[in-house]
Every structure is written in C-alpha cells, then in structure tokens.
Amino acid sequence: MQIKINGIDHTLRFGLKFIRELDEKYYFEKNGVKFGATLEDRVPLIFSHDPVTLADFLYSATATEDNRPTRDEVDTYIEACEDIDKLFEEVLSELKNSNVTRSRVEQMEALLNMMKEIQEEEKGKKPKSPPKKPTKN
Numbered sequence: 745m746q747i748k749i750n751g752i753d754h755t756l757r758f759g760l761k762f763i764r765e766l767d768e769k770y771y772f773e774k775n776g777v778k779f780g781a782t783l784e785d786r787v788p789l790i791f792s793h794d795p796v797t798l799a800d801f802l803y804s805a806t807a808t809e810d811n812r813p814t815r816d817e818v819d820t821y822i823e824a825c826e827d828i829d830k831l832f833e834e835v836l837s838e839l840k841n842s843n844v845t846r847s848r849v850e851q852m853e854a855l856l857n858m859m860k861e862i863q864e865e866e867k868g869k870k871p872k873s874p875p876k877k878p879t880k881n
Contacts, residue, residue, distance in 0.1 A: 756805035758842040765804040783848040
C-alpha cells in the first residue's frame with residue numbers, strides 16, 4: 745500500500761516492524777513480563793473506524809521507510825483524506841493480506857461478526873418481564 749504525504753510516496757508495510765513498534769505502545773504486563781497486544785487490542789478499532797488507531801497504524805507501517813513521515817504529517821494526511829472509509833478498508837485489506845497479521849485479523853473479524861449477529865438476534869427478541877413478586881395472603 746502506498747500513500748503520498750507532502751508529495752513523497754511512502755510504502756506502508758504491515759509486517760514485523762509494524763507489529764513490534766505498536767507492541768511497544770500497546771501491551772499488557774503479567775508477572776513483570778510485557779506481552780504485545782497490538783493485534784488483539786487495536787485491530788477491532790480499525791474495524792470500527794477509529795481515526796486515532798488509523799493514524800498509529802499508518803505511522804507504524806512506515807517503520808521501514810528511510811524518509812519516514814512524522815506523526816503530525818500522518819495526522820494531516822488523514823484529516824485531509826477525501827474518503828476516510830476507503831482508507832480504513834485499504835488498511836484492513838493490507839492487514840488481511842500480510843502473512844504476519846492475516847490469521848489474527850481473520851479470527852478477530854469472525855469474532856466481531858459473530859458478536860454482531862448475537863446483538864442483532866437480541867434486538868429481535870422481546871425483553872423479558874421482571875419476575876412477579878409473590879403476594880402475601
């Protein structure tokens with residue numbers, strides 16, 4: 745995937761450097777050991793079109809670039825984007841095609857779809873009435 749910022753083409757790579765960079769920011773700690781949680785924690789936010797997460801992803805995907813854009817330049821790029829929904833879809837497509845992110849992204853997409861189906865089913869059901877209080881004779 746390529747984006748042009750300030751007239752310079754940047755190749756976005758959603759590989760190990762991308763994950764390592766984001767794992768430094770998004771992790772959980774257990775018994776003093778840090779575990780990267782980028783894919784588990786942040787990918788659902790890409791599915792829900794969170795612009796801050798999009799900015800983090802675009803910036804980190806330029807980790808292999810010699811002439812890397814700044815975070816501010818990435819933010820400005822996103823703010824000026826005419827079709828941000830298309831940009832989210834392109835990022836998701838890249839994540840689904842990268843050999844290091846594909847399986848986790850597909851698993852999360854399936855889980856999100858299952859949750860959405862459950863929510864739709866719940867909307868169609870009548871709410872249960874609260875149990876009646878026993879009366880005293």
